[in-house]
Amino acid sequence: MKRLLVRRLSKLADAIPRERNNPPLPRMPPFDHKPLPYEGPTAAEILKKRAEFLSPSMFCFYKKPLNIVEGKMQYLFDEDGRRYLDAFAGIATICCGHCHPKVVKAITSQTKCLQHSTIVYLNHAITDFAEALASKMPGDLKVVFFTNSGTEANELAIMMARLYTGCHDIISVRNAYHGNAAGTMGATAQNNWKFNLMQSGVHHAVNPDPYRGLFGSDGEKYARDVQEIINFGTSGQIAGFISEAIQGVGGIIELAPGYLPAVYKTIKKAGGLCIADEVQSGFARLGSHFWGFEAHGVVPDIVTMAKGIGNGIPLGAVVTTPEIAQVLTRRSYFNTFGGNPVCTAGGLAVLRVLEEEKLQENAYIVGSYMKDRIRTLQEKHNIIGDVRGRGLMLGVELVTDHQQKIPAKTEILHVMDHMKEMGVLVGKGGFHGNVFRITPPLCFTKEDADFFVDVMDIALSKL
Structure with missing residues (x-):
């Protein structure tokens, strides 16, 4: 009491009441x-x-x-x-939106039926959501691996790139943010406020920041640094390049126009894979496009996502091509909780709400x-x-x-x-x-x- x-x-x-000389609040x-x-x-x-x-x-x-x-x-x-x-x-x-009734209903209804079924049994919730998610992807991006977070998704994407190419070197952008585990912290470290962890095989390219960057909005000039890293910092080959379309934690920085197309071309030429980190910019947030990479006119080899995908529940995903996905059969990859029925039921509800409510x-x-x-x-x-x-x-x-x-x-x-x-x-x-x-x-x-x-x-x- x-x-x-x-x-x-x-x-x-x-x-x-406020004093008369103070302006009224909105x-x-x-x-x-x-x-x-x-x-x-x-x-x-x-x-x-x-x-x-x-x-x-x-x-x-x-x-x-x-x-x-x-x-x-x-x-x-x-x-x-x-x-x-x-x-x-x-x-x-x-x-x-917080506690959206349709998402809440999907999660609670699934929880009442089955919370977890492990990977060795069948359940329609995971396949239904994977199919719906693949339908939002361009090209041959249609094989989905579910995780519990964006960190896990990016760790998995980096591992897949290394397995597929047989190379170890990864290039990321300074001031980026990709997660909290060892590999993603290494990809995040250079010039980022949060981490100072260096990891072997990770190289950091100049940030194509139109506001503070050396070359202003000239994306192609920033992209030359990626080529120089490959020429002088690696054997001439590369496992992959990972980047956000808009840096989130880094300060909502839009990559300079022309940067991603030029970098993707360079990475492909060096035998590497292009990874699009859509953890923050994906799922319709940009308005003009459903995925951030679409605004740059590129198609990545691997796409990672989390956060908005589950509207508040722990859910992440990696989407790639059938050919690249095959590399994980060599390691018998699985995730105990990734893709559990409760989270995937919620994820499918999120996609439906996005479409129904425009x-x-x-x-x-x-x-x-x-x-x-x-x-x-x-x-x-x-x-x-x-x-x-x-x-x-x-x-x-x-x-x-x-x-x-x-x-x-x-x-x-x-x-x-x-x-x-x-x-x-x-x-x-x-x-x-x-x-x-x-x-x-x-x-x-x-x-x-x-x-x-x-x-x-x-x-x-x-x-």
């Missing part, structure tokens, strides 16, 4: 959902346990971390029942609208150095000097806190930690976009 009373008093304090779009009463531990109690029992490498956004207890579509609710517009969880896991079209329309509105903020706030991205995968880089592009690392934290207080949650990333990562669920509306931009405008003004 005491805890509930404290929360009610806190709500009353938040409801006190109004969050109406939403017909009432969160369930919460009587669990408080944020402070959870934080105390977390400090004692969880990994010290874990971190929280915001000076005062949020205790999120419920989610519905594009909104989240804290322990006090306060609603927040979620402009970040789309890239983390949520594609269709979420790819929505991502294009709403994302383009929001990007244009943010660009108007760039004209007003000098701290905005760059606005980039496609669909509902947008980045806003803050700098304190446009000429030298000095990262506004401290300022972005203040803006995030101000936005949270006004009811908007947004992510950050980039090598310097100065880029807003705007990646909401694909059910985001124009009204949500207006609210987001208006809140960001006020928060930037407070600087």
Whole structure:
């Protein structure tokens, strides 16, 4: 009772009218959902346990971390029942929206029937989803291997490239992010904020960053570095090249135009395979295309995916050609939980929701609208150095000097806190930690976009 009373008093304090000289806050779009009463531990109690029992490498956004207890579509609710517009969880896991009823129904229905059947028995859930997933792929990409995460998917893709080619050397792009295991950490390491782990056989190419890169938007000039790595860093042959279409953790960086076609041509000539990491940019997020690599006019040999594929459940996948897939018969590859009936039933439901609710079209329309509105903020706030991205995968880089592009690392934290207080949650990333990562669920509306931009405008003004 005491805890509930404290929360009610806190709500009353938040409801006190603002002083007359302060501008009115933007109004969050109406939403017909009432969160369930919460009587669990408080944020402070959870934080105390977390400090004692969880990994010290874990971190929280915001000076005062949020205790999120419920989610519905594009909104989240804290322990006090306060609603927040979620402009970040789309890239983390949520594609269709938090607790989408059709996805929830598919998962719970399968859970009531069968949770796990292991790989030595038949079950239609895994084959139904594999068939549906293959139908979204170009060319001969139609053999699916299911995993539990994007890390596992990328590890498997790298191993397949090495087995198929008989080579060990892998090329990845600096500032990329491919996962948390040894191999993917090695592919991520060079010039990335998160890891500093080097691994034999992994080479890092110059990042084709149109904003900060040496060659601006000339993708072919960046691509020459890949050829030089092959010429001088390997035997002249290569196992594979792995790249995101848009760098997610790296700061929503679009690869310079012409880069991927030129690199793919170079890799093919050296006998290697091209791996497209679609863990963050795939599944209709870009709006203009279902997969990020399609926006570059290339067809990879292997495609990896996760996060949005399961709308919040642990699910990843690797898709390749029948010829390349055969290499895993030499190693009798299997994954105990990858492709279990519960997760694949959920994955199939996600694909159906994307199509039925035309979420790819929505991502294009709403994302383009929001990007244009943010660009108007760039004209007003000098701290905005760059606005980039496609669909509902947008980045806003803050700098304190446009000429030298000095990262506004401290300022972005203040803006995030101000936005949270006004009811908007947004992510950050980039090598310097100065880029807003705007990646909401694909059910985001124009009204949500207006609210987001208006809140960001006020928060930037407070600087």
